Structures are given as structure tokens and as C-alpha cells.
Amino acid sequence: MSVTIAVPATSANLGIGYDCLGMAVSLYSRFTFDRAEKLTITGCPEKYRNEDNLVYRSFVLALEHWGEEPFPIAIDIDTSIPVSRGLGSSSTCTVAGIMGAAALTGRIVGRAEAVSIATQMEGHPDNVAPAIMGSLVCSFTPEGALPHCIRYDVNPHLKFITIIPPYEVKTESARKIVPKEVSLSTAVWQMGRISGLTRGLESGDVELIAAACEDKLQEPYRKTLIPDYEDVRRICLDGGACTMWISGSGSTMMAVTADGLVAESLRARLASLYPTFEVHVLECDTKGVRISYDA
Numbered sequence: 001m002s003v004t005i006a007v008p009a010t011s012a013n014l015g016i017g018y019d020c021l022g023m024a025v026s027l028y029s030r031f032t033f034d035r036a037e038k039l040t041i042t043g044c045p046e047k048y049r050n051e052d053n054l055v056y057r058s059f060v061l062a063l064e065h066w067g068e069e070p071f072p073i074a075i076d077i078d079t080s081i082p083v084s085r086g087l088g089s090s091s092t093c094t095v096a097g098i099m100g101a102a103a104l105t106g107r108i109v110g111r112a113e114a115v116s117i118a119t120q121m122e123g124h125p126d127n128v129a130p131a132i133m134g135s136l137v138c139s140f141t142p143e144g145a146l147p148h149c150i151r152y153d154v155n156p157h158l159k160f161i162t163i164i165p166p167y168e169v170k171t172e173s174a175r176k177i178v179p180k181e182v183s184l185s186t187a188v189w190q191m192g193r194i195s196g197l198t199r200g201l202e203s204g205d206v207e208l209i210a211a212a213c214e215d216k217l218q219e220p221y222r223k224t225l226i227p228d229y230e231d232v233r234r235i236c237l238d239g240g241a242c243t244m245w246i247s248g249s250g251s252t253m254m255a256v257t258a259d260g261l262v263a264e265s266l267r268a269r270l271a272s273l274y275p276t277f278e279v280h281v282l283e284c285d286t287k288g289v290r291i292s293y294d295a
């Protein structure tokens with residue numbers, strides 16, 4: 001019996017919610033797991049075809065968490081999510097490894113447990129929580145306790161124009177550039193807007209989204225790592241999007257509209273201006289990780 005785990009891409013931060021907010025979107029990685037004689041990994045670059053592979057490491061960590069011995073498996077990866085572009089490719093690997101371990105050992109894992117194990121691997125829950133739960137999730141972790149994940153519905157009219165440059169931004173370098181301390185006035189600025197953005201995404205109120213989505217914690221610094229940021233932002237806002245944020249730690253940028261025609265026109269315009277970029281119109285994924293069993 002083989003098992004296939006499909007995991008959605010995720011956009012962390014949504015601009016204003018650094019390390020707290022994340023949303024699952026309709027772009028997927030699929031991972032097929034089978035018991036095997038020895039570890040075999042296919043469907044990914046050669047450098048990932050070994051025991052260091054994140055999917056396999058997460059598989060082993062999950063088994064250890066349940067007190068079980070690792071065993072050899074075959075993993076096949078089929079992904080549309082580019083690596084190190086701010087769309088949570090690493091979280092898809094982590095979530096797949098955990099769910100693959102559960103499925104192959106006949107274990108039933110709830111969302112809270114899956115988020116907790118995945119957070120141990122990733123270090124923060126903002127990508128893994130929506131990858132597991134779907135939709136928009138605000139997460140925080142009380143000291144010495146498991147993460148709390150609050151799930152919000154996203155208005156189905158909202159479209160997310162996803163602009164993926166051909167260049168990577170390493171999460172590690174993008175985190176180094178963010179100041180470690182901020183003033184009280186900056187903290188207050190962020191708090192009100194996070195609440196505004198979550199309500200705006202729920203209700204589809206594009207004016208509220210536009211007003212709330214003005215980050216002071218990370219975007220002003222990280223945009224310097226994305227040479228096309230200012231031009232792409234101007235094109236998106238002039239073309240009718242209500243806002244544009246850096247997805248995760250970049251380099252992907254994501255613009256928002258409630259108008260399907262605006263979304264498609266912007267997609268076509270950006271694709272013709274930037275032929276080396278990938279541009280998609282995505283929706284919020286409401287389901288999160290899915291498991292299917294093949295006889």
C-alpha cells in the first residue's frame with residue numbers, strides 16, 4: 001500500500017503579521033510514501049536524495065516522537081512549489097514527512113499534534129499551521145507550551161496574484177536583516193493592523209485590507225533583497241490590487257484583489273513584463289494537508 005500526502009503552499013506573515021500569520025494557497029506538493037528495502041528518494045534534485053532530506057528527517061523525527069524505530073521507505077516528490085521563494089516549500093516537506101510516518105504506521109494524528117511536531121522541525125508555526133489546517137491561521141506559542149493556532153475563514157472572492165521571481169532569498173539572510181528591537185509606537189502600529197487584516201481577509205473588505213497592510217517590522221528591510229519589489233508593487237497597485245506583501249521571507253510577492261478580472265489582467269501584464277517570473281492567480285486553500293491511500 002502506498003500513501004500520497006498533498007500539502008498546500010503557504011504565505012507566511014502576510015506583510016503585517018511577522019512570525020504570527022500564515023495562509024494556505026492553491027499550489028501543492030505531492031509526496032508518495034511506500035515501505036521499501038532501502039531509502040529511495042525520487043522527484044527532487046540530486047542533492048536532496050539522501051538521509052538529510054527534510055521529508056525523511058521529519059519522517060524519522062515523527063517516528064521517534066511516538067517511540068518507534070525508523071524503517072526504510074521510498075519517497076517520490078512531485079511539486080509545483082519553488083524552493084526558497086517564500087511559499088513554504090520546507091513546511092510542505094516537514095508536514096508530509098510527519099503525515100507519511102503516521103499513515104504508514106496506521107496512526108491517527110490530530111491537527112494539534114501534527115502542528116506541534118512540525119513546529120519542532122521548522123522552529124516557528126506560521127507556515128506549518130496553515131499547511132496542516134488550511135485557510136488563514138494566527139499562531140503563538142506560550143512559554144513551555146504547545147502552539148495556539150487560531151483559524152480564520154478567508155472570503156472566497158479574494159484572489160492572490162502570486163509573483164515568483166527566478167531568484168531565491170534565503171530565509172536565514174532575510175531574518176538577519178530584520179531589527180531585533182522596535183519602539184512602543186511601532187508595536188502599537190502593528191497590533192491594530194494585524195487585527196484589521198484578519199478581519200479584512202475574513203470579510204473580503206479590500207479597503208480594510210489596504211489600510212491594515214502596512215508593515216513596519218520587516219518589509220521595509222527585506223524589500224532591499226528583492227530588486228523588483230518597487231516596480232512590481234507599483235504595477236500591482238496601479239492595476240487595481242488593494243495591497244501587495246512579501247510572501248514569507250521572499251522573494252515571492254503576493255497582491256490581493258476581490259475582482260477576478262483585475263486578477264487575470266494583472267497576471268497577464270506581469271507575465272509579459274517579467275517573462276522569467278512565474279505568475280499565478282491563487283485562492284486560499286481551505287482544507288490543508290490531504291491524505292489518500294492507494295492499494
Ligand SMILES: Nc1ncnc2c1ncn2[C@@H]1O[C@H](COP(=O)(O)OP(=O)(O)OP(=O)(O)O)[C@@H](O)[C@H]1O
Binds near residue numbers: 012045093169171247
Ligand atoms: N523537494 C524538496 N526536497 C527536499 N528538500 C526540500 C525540497 N523543497 C524544499 N526543501 C528544503 O527546504 C529548504 C528551503 O527552505 P526555506 O525556508 O529556505 O524556503 P521556503 O520554505 O521555500 O520559503 P519560506 O520559508 O520563506 O516560506 C531547502 O533548502 C531544502 O532543505
Ligand SMILES: N[C@@H](CCO)C(=O)O
Binds near residue numbers: 012019124171175249
Ligand atoms: N515568518 C518567517 C517565514 C519564513 O519561513 C519569516 O518571515 O522569516
